[in-house]
Amino acid sequence: MPEGGTVRIASACRRDEAVGPGDYAVISVADTGVGIPRHLLDKVFDPFFTTKPIGKGTGLGLSQVYGIAQQSGGTVRLESDEGQGSTVEIWLRAASAVAEAEVLLPAEVLRAQTPQARVLVVEDDPGVRRFIVDSLEMLGYAVIEA
Secondary structure (H helix, E strand, O other): OOOOOOEEEEEEEEEEOOOEEEEEEEEEEEEOOOOOOHHHOOOOOOOOOOOOOOOOOOOOHHHHHHHHHHHOOOEEEEEEEOOOEEEEEEEEEOOOOOOHHHHHHHHHHHHHHOOOOEEEEOOOOHHHHHHHHHHHHHOOOEEEEO
């Protein structure tokens, strides 16, 4: 928001059969920024698509959010009006009560089955790079970052 504004973050538990059966945790991020032109709305989740000038971002933010939501059985919804701001809703399938050992088991199994592979992470945004590196290291990979 180049001229300043307001960001509102909210959460709720919702159901919507269009998304899928069951309960969903919905994280909503709304701003009063410049909004997104209508003709670009279909592209914002594409990897590397950005409206920012060179050096101001890679265009991976929304595509990563969308990918993570999809992999988790959820989705992302976006509403935006140029000059009015945008609202992004991240719909994630609500977790059921699961024993702690069951939650930890998949990562432990993955670590045991994954040979000590080395991964090169190249990312210009320090925060995004740190998140990716930490996630890969947690899964047992040796990581080189640039």
